[in-house]
Amino acid sequence: MSEADTRKPIVVLVRPQLGENIGKAARAMLNFGLTEMRLVEPRDGWPNPSAGPAASGADTVLERARVYASTAEAVADCAHVYATTVRKRGVTKPVVTPEEASREMAGAQGRSAILFGPERSGLETEDVALARAILTVPINPEFGSLNLAQAVILCAYEWSKHEALVQPTQEELLPPAPQEDLDGLIAHLEAMLEPKGYFRPESRAEATRRTLRGVLTKPGWNHLEVRTLRGVLSSLQREPKF
């Protein structure tokens, strides 16, 4: 994959329902030069015969689409994950417009991904928890009825405004670690906390995990920082040394 391609955001469709909508999303993407689509648990499997006709020629996007068993796996190699949602989720993450997100992604190091939820229900809280920021299209408060392909096209359109720009690489800071590094850190800490009863009572466990993930997702630690923290955890697991 060329360097130009790895700068483009990945469109991640989480549990999409209709093949037709996957095709329309591909068409929306390619209009503005986005080519990498990932599918998380598409309802009707993949490939889907309804997708091609709806793509109106954007078959190349569909052919290259990859399928993942979970949202976490789909964004494991991504350093900048945005969750599109119109609803307030009580999640305290930065909320950005497509314009702001595009500006951030255009200047970012590491791969970016934008998560789009199922047609009816939108993203689940656990999907949103994986993201560093929430991407919201500012919409008519009295009539919000964006469909999947429309949400995709607005994001792709905004992104395309930055395409002509040559990306300067004077940034000395390391990019945030890929999501899988962060997941490893979180899993390590959770495994240590579990036997201590940190996640009890069971009824609060899910919310507690989400809170912890939120706290650890916020920093955008690079891979060296994540490695340092893994060392801290390993050290805490050791017997005292005197």
Next chain:
Amino acid sequence: MSEADTRKPIVVLVRPQLGENIGKAARAMLNFGLTEMRLVEPRDGWPNPSAGPAASGADTVLERARVYASTAEAVADCAHVYATTVRKRGVTKPVVTPEEASREMAGAQGRSAILFGPERSGLETEDVALARAILTVPINPEFGSLNLAQAVILCAYEWSKHEALVQPTQEELLPPAPQEDLDGLIAHLEAMLEPKGYFRPESRAEATRRTLRGVLTKPGWNHLEVRTLRGVLSSLQREPKF
């Protein structure tokens, strides 16, 4: 019609073919607060029973749509007319993006209108001749496949950026915790790491402390997040609970 409404651009569909596309265009408009649609010689007459279902609730736009016998009549009361087209027509008019057109319209006096051509063929030269400028969406030169509703939604979306009403409400993020909270967290962690030999050899201790502080300072955690992490540390210090 209120003054706010007369500042909004009118969407003029010239010889639209499918009622379904008229409905989709209405839905696209209302998402971003545009309410006035005009139809020039709709192929299948008006009203069209296919339009309503495709509008997904934007019926108010369809109900208020007015039909005209010619493009000239449809824009007779407009001071600023834009013709959307992807093709060069050999017409020497300014070419603007949706962004530029929206900026112009937002600052303009008198009514604005955007002309959209029939699904297959686009606007005729005579329609374009009525416009002051050509509005073109910058698109992937290798794959340009915007449908009518998509062209409408991109224009409506850009316009909406100038409407103060629909700006997103950023959830109030808590400020970073005071430094003493962070210092308390770092001291707590260091006290746990010390007996594990984390800071040995002694010659590296200072650099190691600095690295750790750097990693923990980067996030800008708020006081709730710091409290969560203090809880994590306390939990790790406890004996296992079974």
